[in-house]
Amino acid sequence: MAMMPKRVKWRKSQRGKVRGVAGKGNTVAFGDFGLQCLGSGWLTARQIEAGRVAATHYLHREGKVYVRMFPHKPVSSKPLETRMGKGKGEPEFWVACVRPGTMLFEVAGVDETVARDALTRVAHKMPYRCRFVKRRHGL
Secondary structure, three states: OOOOOOOOOOOOOOOOOOOOOOOOOOOOOOOOEEEEEOOOEEEEHHHHHHHHHHHHHHHOOOOEEEEOOOOOEEEEEOOOOOOOOOOOOEEEEEEEEEOOOOEEEEEEOOOHHHHHHHHHHHHHHOOOOEEEEEOOOOO
């Protein structure tokens, strides 16, 4: 089942703009290795779930996979072959807004080569360029 909020204050939201770089959620916080996004835009709940499944399937229940973003934003669309007007369409799917530097996934409990292979498989599912990062223990 794709991720979505249990309840929201407003059913429909405006599109907005994804600008700037990530100020929060841009470091490896929970795991030892992470996958960092280098592009900006929307990640759908289906893409996030595909990445999570790819990582857990590769790790064979070893280690732990952390998903660091959540699709809070509803995206609405009008039905096909509908005339203009008659209000805004119904929410169709949910997205997470990501900026350059946002940590998408983290992996803990496995060595670096296994984590790199798992996160490379996840990166193939993502619509933006990503890079593999390690935790910085000096901070």
